[in-house]
Amino acid sequence: MAKDMTLLWGSGSAPCWRVMITLEEKQLQGYNQKLLSFDKMEHKSQEVLDMNPRSQLPAFKCGKHILNESYAACFFLENQYKSQGTKLIPDSPDAQALMYQRMFEVLTFHQKMVDFVAYNYRVPEGERHDSAVQRNKEALTAELKLWEGYLKKTDCCLAGKEFTLADVVFFPSATFLFRLGLSSERYPALTKYYNSLKDRPSIKATWPPHWQTSPGSDMLKTI
Numbered sequence: 001m002a003k004d005m006t007l008l009w010g011s012g013s014a015p016c017w018r019v020m021i022t023l024e025e026k027q028l029q030g031y032n033q034k035l036l037s038f039d040k041m042e043h044k045s046q047e048v049l050d051m052n053p054r055s056q057l058p059a060f061k062c063g064k065h066i067l068n069e070s071y072a073a074c075f076f077l078e079n080q081y082k083s084q085g086t087k088l089i090p091d092s093p094d095a096q097a098l099m100y101q102r103m104f105e106v107l108t109f110h111q112k113m114v115d116f117v118a119y120n121y122r123v124p125e126g127e128r129h130d131s132a133v134q135r136n137k138e139a140l141t142a143e144l145k146l147w148e149g150y151l152k153k154t155d156c157c158l159a160g161k162e163f164t165l166a167d168v169v170f171f172p173s174a175t176f177l178f179r180l181g182l183s184s185e186r187y188p189a190l191t192k193y194y195n196s197l198k199d200r201p202s203i204k205a206t207w208p209p210h211w212q213t214s215p216g217s218d219m220l221k222t223i
């Protein structure tokens with residue numbers, strides 16, 4: 001089953017991590033996998049290009065099916081292996097509606113986070129434009145307030161009591177926030193959520209390997 005699957009992935013990539021968490025939750029360990037280095041531009045290799053014309057990771061093949069979009073891979077795996085492992089799409093219409101809503105909101109949240117981080121990484125401190133810094137900061141802060149509010153209302157997971165695909169896609173981005181020094185005092189609900197899931201077996205088993213050896217930063221400490 002899993003032997004018929006191949007994942008090309010990069011360490012620290014939230015989209016790759018989503019697919020890996022889903023594979024673990026669906027008890028599909030034993031798939032073929034190859035860790036590629038973004039630093040060495042291995043995602044631009046012919047091997048990736050053959051699976052993904054955008055040369056991006058993840059590149060995932062399941063039998064004859066190629067799924068390069070992390071959301072597509074997660075939905076496909078859940079639907080193909082519905083009765084195996086964790087049920088990641090709830091039956092109740094209320095929980096399902098909330099799950100879909102949060103899942104797609106994650107795309108906006110993730111983009112705002114990437115915009116903030118990418119600007120700080122790419123533009124040296126002395127060359128940053130105040131207006132751009134302020135714009136990115138306001139956009140990310142507004143997102144964080146939203147997610148803090150959502151998580152305040154739940155004891156466990158984004159769509160209720162069960163761990164669902166909403167958590168699969170949100171958790172990798174949420175973890176990135178803490179790696180970049182997000183304040184636990186200012187964001188207690190996000191912190192509680194992060195702490196309650198970080199040791200979940202599917203998450204622990206797929207933790208980005210280079211994070212064990214490379215430090216994070218305090219880029220988000222004033223957010």
Ligand SMILES: N[C@@H](CCC(=O)N[C@@H](CS)C(=O)NCC(=O)O)C(=O)O
Binds near residue numbers: 015043057058
């Ligand atoms: N829409 C894709 C996005 C994948 C993506 O942005 N991958 C990044 C790594 S996080 C990548 O490969 N970037 C390299 C590039 O774009 O050249 C998904 O969710 O699967």
